[in-house]
Amino acid sequence: MYQRTYKEKDLMVKILTKQAGKRMFYIKNGKSKRYPYAAEIQPLTIATFEGVLNEKGLSFIDEVKEAKLPTQLMLDVERNAYATYILGLLDAAFVDNQNLLPWYERAERALRLLNDQPDFDAQGLANWFELHLLTAFGIGIKWDGCVIDGRRDIPLDFSEKYNGVLCQEHWQLDEQRMHAEPRAVRLLMKLAETELKNINSLVLKTDSKTDMARILDKIYDDQVGIHLKAKSFIQQLNDWQNKLIDRKAKRE
Known part of the structure; x- marks a missing residue:
């Protein structure tokens, strides 16, 4: 998930493990050029x-049996940032030493999608995690239909006042609603009701x-209250x- 320098040559490395959740590992001489598992x-x-x-306390690594390096993520700054953000969300949402097998599997799938499928939208993937981690942060949002009458067959918008979506028939109830593109709201609704393993x-x-x-930035800023680097x-x-796009448009 991340690593930090400890003393002069050692490292503290936080790893999301399959069987034991998030654990902090002490890597003696981890910064040394001679350390065999630096990559x-x-x-x-x-x-x-x-x-x-x-x-x-701390855990320890003796040997690496197998590893898949994120070679494509190393070359793509944006996708690397989204992958880092997803792991940061998981780190913020859960305490250490808690079994997180379902989230481990989702995180592993996310890393493989970002690294192996360049056409898979990185922001959309991060949005999926933002949506599904809201409950872990204690936030309940109604995404399955209008909070007033349950309708979802007409345009909808997100209302922070009602903590969910409002159909067009009830937009007048919240003048401060997000005024978002209806397609964007529907995409969030779809992501919220779909398990990651079913999104190819x-x-x-x-x-x-x-x-x-x-919409999601508004929710995380106002209700979750975390601000990750x-x-x-x-x-x-x-x-x-x-x-850059604006400058190019002006030149043309």
Whole structure:
């Protein structure tokens, strides 16, 4: 998930394990050029380790049996940032030493999708995790239909006031609703009701992605209250990309 320098040559590495949740591992001489598993303990790597898992305190790695390095993520700054953000969300949502097998499986699938399928939308994948982790943060949002009458056959918008979606018949109840593109709201509703293992491809339009991010950013800023560095970096990337697009449009 991440690593931090400890003392001069050692490392603390947090790993999401399959059987024991998030654990902190002490890597003696982990910063040394002679350490044999420097590549395998890099963030976003999927690996099989042998070592000691302690119920309390630090755990230890003795050997690496198998590893899949995120070679494509190393070359793509944006996808790398989204992968880092997803793991950061998991780290923030759950305490250490808690069995997280379903979330381990989802995280592993997410890393493989981001690394192996360049056409799979990275933001959409992160949005899936944002949606499904809301309950872990103690937030309940109604995505399955209008909070007033349950309708979902007409345009809908997100209402923070009602903590869910409002159909067009009830938009007048919240003048401060998000005024989002209805397609973006429907995509969030679809992601919220679909398990990740059932999503094999994901291609999204830019306009939809903008409103999807706007809605979820509002929820996370106002209700969840976490601000991860990876998310800030993603927002900076988007700002830079938008500025480049604007400059190009002006020149043309």
